[in-house]
Amino acid sequence: MAEGTCLRWLDESVKVLGEKANLHGDRLDSLQSSLSKLVLRVTAMDGKIERVLHLSSASLDLLPYPIITSPATGPHPTPDSHPILSSLGTDPFPILPTTPIQTRTIRLDFPRFDGVDPAGWIFKVELFFNYHGTPDAQLLLVSSFHMDAPALQWFQWMHCTT
Numbered sequence: 001m002a003e004g005t006c007l008r009w010l011d012e013s014v015k016v017l018g019e020k021a022n023l024h025g026d027r028l029d030s031l032q033s034s035l036s037k038l039v040l041r042v043t044a045m046d047g048k049i050e051r052v053l054h055l056s057s058a059s060l061d062l063l064p065y066p067i068i069t070s071p072a073t074g075p076h077p078t079p080d081s082h083p084i085l086s087s088l089g090t091d092p093f094p095i096l097p098t099t100p101i102q103t104r105t106i107r108l109d110f111p112r113f114d115g116v117d118p119a120g121w122i123f124k125v126e127l128f129f130n131y132h133g134t135p136d137a138q139l140l141l142v143s144s145f146h147m148d149a150p151a152l153q154w155f156q157w158m159h160c161t162t
Contacts, residue, residue, distance in 0.1 A: 108132075110142070115150040 108131065111124040129139060147155050 110146045112146050112148055113143075113151045114148040115154075 108128060110128055111121055113121045113125075125143060128134075129142075134142060144152075144155055144159075
């Protein structure tokens with residue numbers, strides 16, 4: 001009687017293992033099917049990307065001005081060949097006669113000067129004054145409010161001695 005019980009238990013265990021093997025086989029088939037579909041989609045997307053790259057390259061060829069590729073700066077239009085750049089003239093930062101920018105949307109702080117890097121400070125100050133259209137008579141006065149440390153001491157000395 002013990003042998004029959006043991007065989008029945010083994011028979012049931014084999015049956016359960018067979019069912020689980022079938023279930024795993026079905027899941028494996030489903031995963032392989034999904035993987036095949038994904039491979040097809042990736043292949044199709046790869047083809048679409050190639051077409052987009054080809055079309056964008058063809059679109060660049062249709063631009064109204066040539067593009068120069070420089071190793072240092074990358075592709076950029078030449079000032080003479082680009083219609084907007086050629087209209088700017090020699091001033092690299094002109095105030096364009098387009099719609100004015102509201103100063104409330106852009107906050108531009110006046111650069112402070114402490115005596116270090118005067119050339120960089122002068123460049124920034126000139127850009128600031130050009131942007132805001134500051135009259136020439138006010139340039140020195142506005143600049144003096146933004147001097148610190150040795151630069152302020154020098155300006156005070158120059159102001160008092162002249």
